[in-house]
Amino acid sequence: MKKFVDPVKITGLNEPLFDSKKASFKVQEYFKKGFSLYAEGNRELAISLLSEPKEINATHLGLSKGASKGNGPSEEILDGVFQKITSEEFLRNSFMARPTLIPLFVPNFGADRFSDLTVNIISKELAEFTEKVCNELDIPVYLTGLCKYYDVSDGEWKQLIAKLPMGPDLKPILLVPAGLVTDKYKFSVEKFVNSVIFAYLKDEHLNRRSSLITYKEIDGVLTPVKPTNKMLKEHEILMKYKERGMFKAFALDKSLEYPHLLEQYISFIEDEKYQ
Known part of the structure; x- marks a missing residue:
């Protein structure tokens, strides 16, 4: 089963060798910086x-095997999504407070890529954690360059040089606390659309007696029947959205149109069942 780093788990992590407070702060500051730049018009x-x-x-986590494919979301995709997000104060604040919402809306940016992004941001803290574990277990480490980490002092990416162990292939290993790892993210655009947005739209269609409403005789009374998820998918998504990532584009548009639906989904995810 594939594993991913979940940034939501950083704050509550109880791991003496890992600076969870600093790592959590860096994740929040990173996204705050990105959204602030965009809101100020500093697009590039x-x-x-x-x-x-x-x-x-x-880290040997995620989906890819071998070397990085380098095929994340394009600048055009990021630009289009963040234009919409920063145009609405509620969405902008929601995203800054909950970075895990990003895979919910950005095409070609799911759990695997968000896990990679999180690892990049906190790679310095993960490297320090790795060195501490190796020191405790007398595992040899070697000074090596790995990736870039996010520096909150100036909001820039910096080259990470760290003491890390090497695998049998003589490539560096970056350890991740088990408490940060998950099988899948709780946030899902499919769940958001099917369980929240479609549920709301079904009532809307029923109230308007739209063309999607069918009728069934129940106890001699002709009773209106709400459209099914399949009907709504065809009418609301497939007929109106032609671009790649249509589910995510639809979910973002509906979140702009009905902010309370996103609030509802966030509340559902963040209740005690989520922990």
Whole structure:
């Protein structure tokens, strides 16, 4: 089963050898910086900040095997999504407070890529954690360059030089605390669309007695029947969205149109069942 680094788990992590407080702060500051730059009109700087991270194979997490494919979201995709996000204060604040919402809306940016992004941001803290573990276990480490890490002091990406162990292939290994690893993210655009957005739209269609409403005789009374998810998918998504990542584009547009739906989904995810 594939594993991913979940940034939501950083704050509550109880691992003496890992600076979870600093790592959590860096994740929050990174996204705050990106959205602030975009909101101020510094598009090029914002896109550069958001698109800089690359896949780190040293953790041996995620989906890819072998070398990085380097095929994350394009500048055009990031630009279009963040234009919409920063145009609405509620969405902008929601994203800054909850970075895990990003894979919910950005095409070609799922759990694997968000895990890579998180690892990049906190790679310095992970490297320090790795060195501490190796020192405790008397595992030899070697000074090596690995990737770039996010420096909150100036909001820039810096080259990471760290003491890391080497695998049998003589490539560096970056350890990740088990408490940060998950099988899948709780946030899912499919769940958001099917369980929240479609549920709301079904009532809307029923109230308007739209063309998607069918009728069924129940106890001699002709009763209106709400459209199915399949009907809504055809009518609301497939007929209106032709671009790649249509589910995510639809979910973002509906979040702009009905902000309370995103609030509802966030509340559902962040209740005690999520922990």
